[in-house]
Amino acid sequence: MKKWESHFQLGDTLTQEQLDFFDEHGVIVFRNFLTKEKVDTYISELKRLEKQWLEEKREKVNGIPLKFGKDEQGNLTIQRLCFSSLYSDPLHHLLEEPRLKALTALLQPYEGRIAENEKDGLVINNYINTPNSTFTQMGWHTDSPRDLFLGQKIMPMLNVGIHLDTCPFENGGLRVLPGTHKQNVLKLLFGKKYFIDNNDDDREVGFDLYSGDLSVHDGRLWHRVKQSPKFGEESRRRVMYVPIVTGKYMPKNEKSKTPFYHRFTGKVHH
Template sequence: MSTTYRKFTLGNTITEEQQAFFDRNGFIHFSDFINEDTVNDIIKASRQVEQKWLAEQRVKVNGIPVKYGKDLDGSAIVQRFAFINQHHDLFAELPRDPRFEVLLNLIGPGARLGTEEKDGMVLNHYVNGAASKFTQMGWHTDGLRDIFHGQKLNPMLNVGIHLSTLQPENGGLRVLPGTHKQSIYQMLFRKKYFLDNKADRDEIAITPKAGDLTIHDGRLWHRVAQSSVIGEESRRRVIYLPIIAGKYEPKHENSPTAFYQRFAGLVK
């Protein structure tokens, strides 16, 4: 499989060229979605939420487990924030950017931002140090969640707002272009979910600058590669927010923890 990795600019509409690239490959990369000052403000806000959750010893958010880890100095950090948009005004405001309305057109009528559904707005913080546990994530598709819940496989896109500039050696998102068009069998059994971390000869490394935005189809096979560098250079942060269609299913404080989320320890 041969895919030319291109970066686009997001305007007031999705162009025919952009739609064709996304339809063919199942992912797309837009440069310079937010500026450096906004990136820095977001990181600062995430630290404020982190200090609050550490003080509260928060275990879950709307039924989703909080993933904790260790920083390079051994101090405790939050490495996966679910529904962070419900815990700071800046994150609540971010999805109101009118450009997100443009992105909804990639699915079409009935699409919405899942700020109150699934895991809401998620912020992941990776760092590769001696005590690190959350350094990579094995091959998976995001659509498996619907199958676990016995639901119809509804359209879903994952929007990534990248807060770190990455080269391939920094790890990060890897995608298998075109696999969003696979059969349900291939979606279930092409790879061992989360346990398989091996590079694939057809994978593409997503290499964003801080402030870039990417989108990948929920049916697309992807993984998060481990950084081959250690220490501060390995630190990377990314926000994910789903675009979804189908039945509206908001989460709340008393939402149950899904069966598969009880095995979060398998996911590094």
């Protein structure tokens, strides 16, 4: 397993070098996307939303289940919040940021858009490794079978991760198999056992990601989240995921049904 050393700066438009790099590898990292002040704002919004939703005993947002765990003291926490920008002005304004819109160019020749009220909206993952936590890692997967479950053809999409905590390579976190966004459908569906396989792979790369960095990977790329070897606060990884999608506009609302694949993903996250 190797550490990924390439990184870039994100401006209001992408350079040809950045477009070519992403086309080849299916993954790209931009340093210092957020200032320290912005990171602090979004962390406080995460805490506010978590508190509010726990008090409301909310279990789903727009049909998508929240994922719950326990902290070191045994208190209930929300480990995956979805559609969070619909409940937060600062997070909503973040999604209007021109540099985020610039990333849609990575989907050319398709028209890309930021999916604020589609898929699961702006997701905030709040991983912490404690003896009680249920959501500390995620096995190998691509994001494409969702399209098949929904009866659509597989469309390219981008998973944009905005990293609120520093997560060095040694501390687990995002792992990808570069270039696999160009694999055939059979490899896409059967290359690995979805979510169950957590094994290291000779081809995989991991990252040093710093608080405020932004990563982008193609949804067709094989990727996973490796468990942290640390416990407690040292292991905390808060990442906001912005989906950038193409194809038919499919907004969700409070009456949206829970997609059936969510019924079994709960069983496979350790």
